[in-house]
Amino acid sequence: MFTSSQLKQQLSSINRKSYPAYKTLKGVYDFRDYQLSIDHVQGDPFASPSHISIRIPQSRAGFPDFCFASAETRTALQDYLLRKFEEQIAGYSFKAKGSGKSGLISTTHCGQEILDRTACQISQKELVVRFTVGFPANGRTINAFELEKIFFEFLPVCVQKSLYYKNLNKKAVEEVIFLAEDQSFIRKELTKQNLVAFVANGAVLPRQSGVSQKPMKNSVPFVSPLSLQVEMHLPHKGTLSGMGIPKGITLIAGGGYHGKSTLLDALETGVYNHIAGDGREYVITDDTALKLRSEDGRFIKDVDISLFINDLPNKKDTHCFSTLDASGSTSQAAGIVEGMEAGTKLLLLDEDTSATNFMVRDTFMQQVISREKEPITPFLERARDLYGECGISTILVAGSSGAFFHIADTIIQMDSYQVLDITKKVKDLCADYPLPPASVPVFSMPDFKRVMTAPAVKRDSYKELKLKTHGRDSFSIGKETVDLRYIEQLADSEQTAALAQLLKYAREHLIDNKKTVSQVIRLLEDKLKKEGLAGICSSSYTPCGLAMPRRQEIFSCFNRYRR
Incomplete structure (x- = not known):
């Protein structure tokens, strides 16, 4: 470790030299109250900015023990500190002048969800914040005095104002921790009360727009129908009432634009905790919930879809089904089976984005095309x-087919964003519109013994496993692109970046043409539990741009990898 004085001297010695001389700065420097680590130096002022981290001993950061009561409270505190740090550095970004990305200071921009991120990690030992800095240059000549401003004037102020407990609003920190504990309490209560989801009265479900996840102003607050209302006695907020969706099959019906899909979207994102003021902070869904849709053209490998599809005319084996170009029905069947393999206990479906022939066949169609031909x-x-055999509940949005009313345990109607329980009324009507008798094939549990195979690769094969993330929707590994557009519960592009790292780590260390998909992912989960996302990073340092994905998204990613 070097001293901050040595960093100043080194900056002075390389001033006005060619840009690669910045690489001599790599190392750890003691700034008394914290350590500044230059982890990676960019090769050019127009390249991706340099990676910097700051480490503060917990003895100096001074956060009380109640902040570390659980993984949820620690993650919530990390999220809060990262937002405060980003606020501070935003005021200094590009105040140091130069060409290209000179003077840029940035870190993760958090959304409405609270995620475990590498950009800020705290333990009872230390607090680590990671961010990027564009090292200043004039053309491609080092401007060390501008970088000195960043390290010795700007960053110390940002660190002091955002990362020390004594300088923060203690009431605000307490509220962050208390909200996380209340959210965790509701998740546990779902199981105790035999529920799959809870939506608090007063919740704001609509979002500002299709590109903004912030709550819509002046929207209709959520009010539970009395027949579905439950009370949660939270440790901090006290008694909170709202709609409890019971296990089983729940149907959300109603006219177009009345709020069906908005409610389903809130339930989709309810697998994550949300920040205070989001409107959905007390919308809590079973954290294994999986949103499914049809995906024409998706890749499927060795999936047992015989539960839904059998006796294909080409005699193709549906007990071990593979295709490079799936239809809507086969993709949705595979999605459900893959979800079962991932341990999902709640399926979320919208009739609008589902394959019609996979969801239902009406009476007339069954008369025209006999079951033997379908x-x-x-x-x-x-x-x-x-539900009966596997304990997997379903929440389904339906707007056109009345057949689903017959199998539903709970039926909710959305009427101008008002929620009505119409279960009894509809069940009385079902007697007048009976479903025709159907001879359904016997339920048989799918086989999950899929071996994960991939071409052997040397660990130093850079080109074969080179990663590039394309926003939230996809990433490439080598020459192969993994398409995640329809994995709708991915909340952040940093989760996509983490999935890329997980797949690369599996390719390098775990895939041996003997282990099943479940075994490979279980080994990855053990690694993440012990070492966090830092344990699967291929670089010599931990970057700031990774966020923890759920088990369901890890399975979904691996299942779409064509190699």
Whole structure:
């Protein structure tokens, strides 16, 4: 470790030299109250900025023990500190002048969800914040005095104002921790009360727009129907009432634009905790919930879809089904089976984005095309089996087919964003519109013994495993692109970046053509539990741009990898 004085001397000695001389700065420097680590230096002022980290001993940061009571409270504190740090550095970004990205100071921009991120990590030992800095240059000549401003004038102020407990609003920190504990309490109560989701009265479900996840102003607050209302006695907020969605099959019906998909979207993102003021901070969903849709053209490898599709005309084996170009129905069937393999206990579906022939076959169609000529067993006829045999509940948005009313345990109507429980009314009507008798094939648990194979690769094969993330929707590994557009519960591009690192780590260390997909992912989860995301990073340092994905998204990513 070097001293901050030595950093000043080194900056002075390289001033006005060519840009690569910046690489001599790499190392750790003691600034008394914290350590500044220059982890990676960019090769050019127009290249991706340099990676910097700051480490503060917990003895100096001074956060009380109640902040570390659980993983949820620690993650919530990390999220809060990262937002405060970003606020501070935003005021100094580009105040140091130069060409290209000179003077840029940036870190992760957090959304409405609270995620475990590498950009800020805290333990009872130390607090680590990671960010990037564009090292200043004039053309490609080092401007060391501008970088000195960043290190010795700007950053010390940002660190003092945002990362020390004594300088923060203690009431605000306490509220962050208390909210995390209340959210964790509700998740545990879901199991105790036999529920799959909870939506608090007063929640604001609509979002500002399709590109903004912030709450819509002046929207209709959520109010639970009395028949579905439950009370949660939270440790900090006290008694909170709202709608409890019971286990089983729940149908959300209503006219177009009345709020069906908005409610489903809130339940999708309810697998994550949300920040205070989001409107959805007390919308809590079973954290194994999986949103499914049809995906024409997706890759499927060795999936047992015989539960839904059998006796194909080409005699293709659906007990071990593979295709490079799936249809809507086969993709949705594979998605459900892959979700079962991932341990999902709640399926979320929207009729609008589902394959019609996979979801239902009406009476007239069954008269025209006999069951012997139809290889698909529709979801309508399997949903009860999924719950009865596997304990997998379903929440389904339906707007056109009335057949689903017959199998639903709970039926919710959205009427101008008002929620009505119409279960009894609809069940009385079902007697007047009976479903025709159907001979459904016997339920058989799918086989999950899929071996994960991939071409052997040397660990130093850079080109073969080179990673590039394309926003939230996809990433490339080598020449192969993994398409994640329809993995709708990915909340952040940093989760996509983490999935890329997980897949690369698996390729390098775990895949041996013997382990199943489940075994590979279980080994990855053990690694993440012990070492966090830092344990799977291929670089010599931990970058700031990774966020922890759920188990469901890890499975979804691996299942879409064509190699």
